[in-house]
Amino acid sequence: MRFALVDVSAAEPLIAGTTRRYRGADFTSFEGAMRRYLADVRATPAAAVIAAAGLRVNGETLLTNLPWVISQATVEREFGFVRATLINDFAAMALSVPLLKPSDVSVIGTPMPALFDPRATQTFAVVGPGTGLGVGALLVREGHVHALETEGGHASLAPNSEEESRIIERLAARFGHVSNERAICGSGLVNLYEILCEMRGIEPTFSAPEQITGAADTDPQCRRALELLCEFLGALAGDLVLTFGAWNGVYVTGGVAPLLLPWIKAGRFRDRFENKGRLSAAVAHVPTSVVLQPDAGLLGAAAFAMRKAGRLTARAS
Numbered sequence: 001m002r003f004a005l006v007d008v009s010a011a012e013p014l015i016a017g018t019t020r021r022y023r024g025a026d027f028t029s030f031e032g033a034m035r036r037y038l039a040d041v042r043a044t045p046a047a048a049v050i051a052a053a054g055l056r057v058n059g060e061t062l063l064t065n066l067p068w069v070i071s072q073a074t075v076e077r078e079f080g081f082v083r084a085t086l087i088n089d090f091a092a093m094a095l096s097v098p099l100l101k102p103s104d105v106s107v108i109g110t111p112m113p114a115l116f117d118p119r120a121t122q123t124f125a126v127v128g129p130g131t132g133l134g135v136g137a138l139l140v141r142e143g144h145v146h147a148l149e150t151e152g153g154h155a156s157l158a159p160n161s162e163e164e165s166r167i168i169e170r171l172a173a174r175f176g177h178v179s180n181e182r183a184i185c186g187s188g189l190v191n192l193y194e195i196l197c198e199m200r201g202i203e204p205t206f207s208a209p210e211q212i213t214g215a216a217d218t219d220p221q222c223r224r225a226l227e228l229l230c231e232f233l234g235a236l237a238g239d240l241v242l243t244f245g246a247w248n249g250v251y252v253t254g255g256v257a258p259l260l261l262p263w264i265k266a267g268r269f270r271d272r273f274e275n276k277g278r279l280s281a282a283v284a285h286v287p288t289s290v291v292l293q294p295d296a297g298l299l300g301a302a303a304f305a306m307r308k309a310g311r312l313t314a315r316a317s
Helices: 030-041 072-079 089-095 162-175 186-199 209-214 220-244 257-266 269-274 277-283 296-308
Strands: 047-052 054-057 060-063 069-071 083-088 105-108 122-129 133-141 144-149 250-252 288-291
Touching: 030 072, 047 060, 047 072, 047 089, 047 296, 054 083, 069 072, 072 083, 083 089, 083 144, 083 296, 089 122, 089 133, 089 144, 089 296, 105 257, 122 220, 122 257, 133 220, 144 296, 162 186, 162 220, 186 209, 186 220, 209 220, 220 250, 220 257, 220 269, 220 277, 250 257, 257 269, 257 288, 269 277, 269 288
Parallel strands: 047 083, 122 250, 250 288
Antiparallel strands: 054 060, 060 069, 105 288, 122 133, 133 144
């Protein structure tokens, strides 16, 4: 979990020195973590924006990766906030796009990132492998920005070769429905590695994503698992251009993205991104970037607050 204080009137909204990171396992509730943060920074903010991974219903978010429910009413009451707003984590990732600096991204391929322009009609997609797989989009319309919340990580994974068909068959035997998330995230990397070992008659040696990435230079199965993850990711990113009409660009974001950067650059990410049949030539002009900014989610939550205050302005993305 990451927390920061925000000044919605500032061009750099995250207040220096106020960002903190905590492990969810160290707390029994979200409120406990927020109480610790406010004590650490000795602050009493007026309002809160909470970007969380999970289904949001009737002012509550049931977290996907922790057994917690975050209640807007409870947070407002306990901390005395004028308002506590719950948003999806990938809505925040999408809203971070207007605040990203050129140094915050690494460009993949030759098309350069488009400039965010609130006066234009623009659509950007965001996709992020991490504990799971997040998908979202940013729509710029008539001077306003809108984050599109989706569950695109759970859409069906599509094969593009005999090898991938065999892998998906084995994933289906394990899980039934094979979503993008079964291959494009931390646990997905483990799935790919284990299935490659199974296909080659080799006993798996590793059981954690960091072990697989650490052994990729010496172990062929680890290396191929990483290559496949990046290829599936590239194919999905291209699909998002077609699905959302994200002709202004796709951002690969999340905590795992910088770790994948060497494999994305060296592998077939961009080939798979552009391989869209009759629309390949059009997709080839769409820029793709990996977000290096570690606090993009916090920036997006800040952008949400800035948007509410009418202070979200144009900036190079």
